[in-house]
Amino acid sequence: MSEQRPKVLATRKFPADIEARLSSEYRATLNETDRIYPPEELVAAAREHDAVMCCPSERFSREVLEQVAGSIGIIATYSVGYEHIDVPAARDVGIVVTYTPDVLTDATADTAMLFILAAARRGAECDRFVRSGGWDRWHTLLMLGTHVSGKRLGILGMGRIGQALAKRARGFDMPVHYHNRRRLPPEQEQGATFHADPADLLAVSDFLSINCPSSPETVRFLNAERIEMLPEGAFVVNTARGNIVDDEALIAALRSGRVAAAGLDVFDNEPNLHPGYLDLDNVFMLPHVGSATHETRTAMGDTCLANLAAFFAGRPCPQALT
Ligand code: 8YV
Numbered sequence: 001m002s003e004q005r006p007k008v009l010a011t012r013k014f015p016a017d018i019e020a021r022l023s024s025e026y027r028a029t030l031n032e033t034d035r036i037y038p039p040e041e042l043v044a045a046a047r048e049h050d051a052v053m054c055c056p057s058e059r060f061s062r063e064v065l066e067q068v069a070g071s072i073g074i075i076a077t078y079s080v081g082y083e084h085i086d087v088p089a090a091r092d093v094g095i096v097v098t099y100t101p102d103v104l105t106d107a108t109a110d111t112a113m114l115f116i117l118a119a120a121r122r123g124a125e126c127d128r129f130v131r132s133g134g135w136d137r138w139h140t141l142l143m144l145g146t147h148v149s150g151k152r153l154g155i156l157g158m159g160r161i162g163q164a165l166a167k168r169a170r171g172f173d174m175p176v177h178y179h180n181r182r183r184l185p186p187e188q189e190q191g192a193t194f195h196a197d198p199a200d201l202l203a204v205s206d207f208l209s210i211n212c213p214s215s216p217e218t219v220r221f222l223n224a225e226r227i228e229m230l231p232e233g234a235f236v237v238n239t240a241r242g243n244i245v246d247d248e249a250l251i252a253a254l255r256s257g258r259v260a261a262a263g264l265d266v267f268d269n270e271p272n273l274h275p276g277y278l279d280l281d282n283v284f285m286l287p288h289v290g291s292a293t294h295e296t297r298t299a300m301g302d303t304c305l306a307n308l309a310a311f312f313a314g315r316p317c318p319q320a321l322t
Pocket of ligand 1: 054055104
């Protein structure tokens, strides 16, 4: 009887309770060491299974999808971002793709707010200063930062996370502006000002928060030319994807003070980020942990499991992209 259970390949290590459920509900192949599958091994392993639960570390291009199509019926990605999967190609070859929206919204918006505050109040620099032993006396001009209240927050990408950040920012009395592919209805806009042209958003962004997905339209969006459109001494926050920022341009602007400070959770080619960031005091950096809370990681696993269960029961998957 147990041999009837579908075979699921878990490409990365997941929370213990999620792995326990995978093993009890399926014939699961877990990844004890969390080794990243080289592309050709990923294809070979996927072909031995009925389903894959993966992360953005695994790329499912059209070529890969065509090779695994006869075997796997579903890819459940443990992420809200899905730029690592060619979704139209998956649709063409009949593979269902599911993702984990909603459950990461609060944790990621909290991280964006943390960055706004940390960048404004020189969080990383102050921490290093205290640890260095260089703090010999308190004085009235010590590590002065910038008030966030009353400063305009520009949100690039007003999806779930952008809207959750706007809610937080309103609590800090920051007027919210945004650019999105389409204008939101008033009940979602909640008084935020829409800019159809991203250049108009940049011009009013004392703080710019990047919350859009990575796509051919957004890759290297924040380049030298667009940085020049920001107010002098603006702050930049990125919790979306590293490749939306042109690193050389942002590093130059942080060096010159054209951009006062930045908060970055994601990096192009992470974890091998541009070394130019490392010696800058005005960057507060995190190792892509925007959604890394116990609660969210478990909820992401629950979402993947619910989608796998629906798929194998012949029901529509609740978070299907295809
Ligand atoms: C996740 C993310 O931590 O969900 C996403 O798209 O970028 C992150 O918040 C990570 O990708 C989990 O697989």
